[in-house]
């Protein structure tokens with residue numbers, strides 16, 4: 001039977017993610033539109049984003065934090081293009097985004113000494129095999145498989161290589177010890193429900209040392225360049241952005257950060273995300289047709305929660321008949337206004353993906369579960 005109540009907010013996309021509870025366009029009323037981002041006030045607002053982010057995330061004082069172009073992708077790529085080359089590289093990949101970084105490093109940068117540590121969807125590579133005498137590139141949370149690294153214990157404090165981490169679907173929702181790594185990147189459109197196209201780049205002193213002591217042999221476009229005359233362009237980390245950010249998006253990012261502070265900061269954000277995962281786990285435990293894609297709870301994401309259909313009716317279908325089923329479910333749910341964007345990512349095994357980051361209320365997830373059951377039965381009926 002079709003459930004009676006819908007989630008109050010049906011947004012469960014893994015990016016752009018749901019706005020914070022209570023968000024309205026009026027949150028942007030004070031935006032510094034029509035003004036230069038290089039004005040005193042413009043710079044102050046950009047700086048405020050970095051300062052509030054630093055405090056919320058516990059970024060060590062000696063680390064740089066800056067706003068960069070082209071979202072998380074921009075932040076990762078400017079790091080890879082600027083830093084890699086002097087050492088061999090270990091790249092970890094267990095889903096689409098990690099595989100994307102493998103492609104960049106192997107096929108675009110064409111580095112000669114690259115080890116790819118790969119695992120299938122739902123699994124993670126053996127972290128004990130990672131060699132930190134080399135540079136290491138990994139995603140904290142694989143957004144398309146719902147698998148995350150369990151912690152930072154596998155990253156040695158004394159390492160020769162740099163630990164470069166794409167943490168975009170983890171920061172503000174998981175305990176990510178930024179001081180344990182050298183490069184950490186994320187974008188605003190994820191856990192705090194900000195807007196696309198703006199990236200954040202965090203650099204350790206060792207990453208800065210690499211930038212200042214190594215010049216890659218390939219050309220670097222302006223939007224990737226972090227040094228001038230062999231010195232760090234420190235302005236990038238002091239609100240002098242490489243190019244023009246949207247001051248509307250800056251205002252929105254500030255709104256998200258203030259909200260995060262008001263509700264209790266990082267501990268509360270993490271708690272909310274964990275509670276969302278626990279709610280999904282309860283539903284999965286009592287639901288026969290569905291299971292987590294990540295079997296091991298230690299590596300199960302609390303943000304991009306990926307589910308597979310295990311009902312024999314589904315698993316016995318040929319692959320080409322399985323793939324459209326979650327998509328049909330997602331489109332039924334969208335038509336009903338019960339849930340948006342819950343089908344798995346285009347490169348992932350067919351299934352469902354529910355965002356459980358801190359802007360999603362547990363009550364909305366709980367209201368969604370009967371709709372998922374309904375949509376599955378509808379699609380099964382044909």
Ligand SMILES: Cc1ncc(COP(=O)(O)O)c(C=O)c1O
Pocket residue numbers: 014015070071072073074097139141142143144166168169187189197
């Ligand atoms: C792990 C990961 N890396 C990179 C990206 C790309 O992020 P953006 O679109 O903000 O550049 C995403 C987006 O979902 C992601 O989940």
